[in-house]
Amino acid sequence: MVRALNFSAGPAALPLPVLEKAQKEFVNYQGTGMSIMEMSHRGKHYDAVHSGAKARLKNLMNVPDTHEILFLQGGASLQFSMVPINFLKKNETAGYILTGSWSEKALKEAEKIGKTKVIASSKESLYRSIPSRSEWGDEKDLAYLHITSNNTIYGTQWHEFPDTNVPLVADMSSDILSRPVDTGKFGLIYAGAQKNLGPSGVTVIIANKQWLSQSTNSLSKFLDYNTHASADSLYNTPPTFAIYMLGLVLEWAEEQGGTEGLERKNKEKSALLYDSIESSEGFYRGHALNGSGSHMNVTFTLPDQDLEKDFLAKASEHGFIGLNGHRSIGGCRASIYNAVPYEACEKLAEFMNSYRKNHSARSFTFQ
Structure with missing residues (x-):
């Protein structure tokens, strides 16, 4: 078979060695006589997959012990709501830097939860650039500052991340794992898997544990980050096959x-x-x-x-x-x-x- 020259924006190309290994293990995972999709998420075989993927991601992205790694569902779009639900308190304001359609969507969801402020935007120039620091408004006293690290529609990217005095939140769905990142400087990173991490179905969260403990979410137990952190992302049945594939992609990334x-x-x-x-x-x-x-x-x-x-x-x-x-x-x-x-x-x-x-x-x- 001749592989397609796949430049799709997402779901996107996966490494051929990953697909071949998944194909080999698809029906009979490690001699169990079952596919990984058929196993209990509480069983020892899946536990090894789950913990292994978490450990590999921690190592590859140099995630400090101050931060928690979560595997959730709902894609980055759910995070547009979860972030303000958990961290935008009454009488506080969340800051957003607009660099494309996805940051606009994140802002619109936050506006439904509480007060927001656009700190900078390149919309007037058709999102052709990332706003320079000199173009920013006042970011002091914000609940958090939200950015989108890479903009798939317009083809722009933050090449350096700003230092801020407030928690920095980043949607890294389209460039996570593509370069070294100082994860410790972020309050929270979120990323849908279907571009650089694996197939669609799992969303990776990397969050500062101390900031998580300050969440005031009273709307939904399921939409509370602490619910999932305390259950090691096993509060409900996780997307087991997507996490398995994530682990294989991370293994491949180590080899690169x-x-x-x-x-x-x-x-x-x-x-x-x-x-x-x-x-x-x-x-x-x-x-x-x-x-x-x-x-x-x-x-x-x-x-x-x-x-x-x-x-x-x-x-x-x-x-x-x-x-x-x-x-x-x-x-x-x-x-x-x-x-x-x-x-x-x-x-x-x-x-x-x-x-x-x-x-x-x-x-x-x-x-």
Whole structure:
């Protein structure tokens, strides 16, 4: 079988060795005569999977003992509500920095819970950059400050995380595990798994234990982080197969040299595509401004919509999957998460260069 050149934004490409190992163990996990999906989440075999994934994530992301790791459900979208439900107290204000659609959605959910304030936004410039610190409003006395570390739709990314005097909350759904991060500086990190960590179904939370203890959630026991922390994420039946797959992806990440090795590879991959854009003399136009471009999602447009449609159609004919831009803005987008191999990005760069040179020709050829 020839593997697709998968640039989908999510659910996204998974490492082939991970899929092959899961395939091998799918029906008979470690000689038990059962699939991991058939086992009790209270049994010893799943317990080893659960604790192993947690330990690997702690090691790979250098999570300090001051922080708790949780495996929850509901995706990042549920976290848009859970964060303010737990930490936005009456008469307090939560701060949000807007850098794209997902940060807008997080803000809208928080507005339903309590008072909010936009500390900075790049919306007026069509989210082409990350706001510089000089553009920020006053972040003092906030309940917390929320950011979205990588913006899949617009192709921008925080390359440095700010130091703040209030708890920093980050939605890292689309770039977690792609680079080293000082997890200790965050009050809470959350990430849906389906881009860099595994299949959809599990959401990873990394939270400061002391801050968790200050939660004032009185709305729902299930939406209380402490409920899940005290039960080691086993308060209800967890998404066992997704956590199993998460563990395999983390094992693969260790083999790639950890977050340092993955960061190096991700920069090399994105450089191939940005070079094709920047050397195209305006034929391809990147959305992100210099200094804000994402190493996970490279977004660009062509001179007109007819060319874009033709480019995407021919890309599909040559085996490239998922290059359409988000439905809200159109254009093109190459999502090059951890599991997308360098060779796939190399082929895409070659395709882009060939298309640019031949776009006006009646017959288009690409090897």
